[in-house]
Amino acid sequence: MSQLFACTVEELPDGEARKVEYTPDIALFHYNGEFFAVDDRCSHGNASISEGYLEDNATVECPLHTASFCLRTGRALCLPATDPLKTYPVVVENGKIYITVSEEQ
Secondary structure (H helix, E strand, O other), rough: OOEEEEHHHOOOOOOOOOOOOOOOOEEEEEOOOOOEEEEEEEEOOOOOOOOOOOEEOEEOOOOOOOOOOEEOOOOOOOOOOOOOOOOOOOOEEEOOEEEEEEEOO
16 A cells, blocks of 8 residues: 555645546545545546535535435445445645555556
8 A cells, every 4th residue: 555645735625626646536525624535437427526516424426417425435325326436545644635545556
């Protein structure tokens, strides 16, 4: 496992998201003081999840077909998506946000 630097806490205000370029790309969200990282591609329609709509209870709605996902678990919450998004552990150290990624990716 390794730590991928994403951005500083100041660069990602609460309620915002950003795409972190990696293979595959990762969507990083700041929700209610917590940070969440998931695959940046909807499991249903290949849309960028980082461009989706951050909703209550740490969920995100896909901008393409309104599929909704839990940011804590990656679980698909409604159709048309049925497959979950991969989640990644997030670490904040000294104001910097890191995403834990596998070396095999």
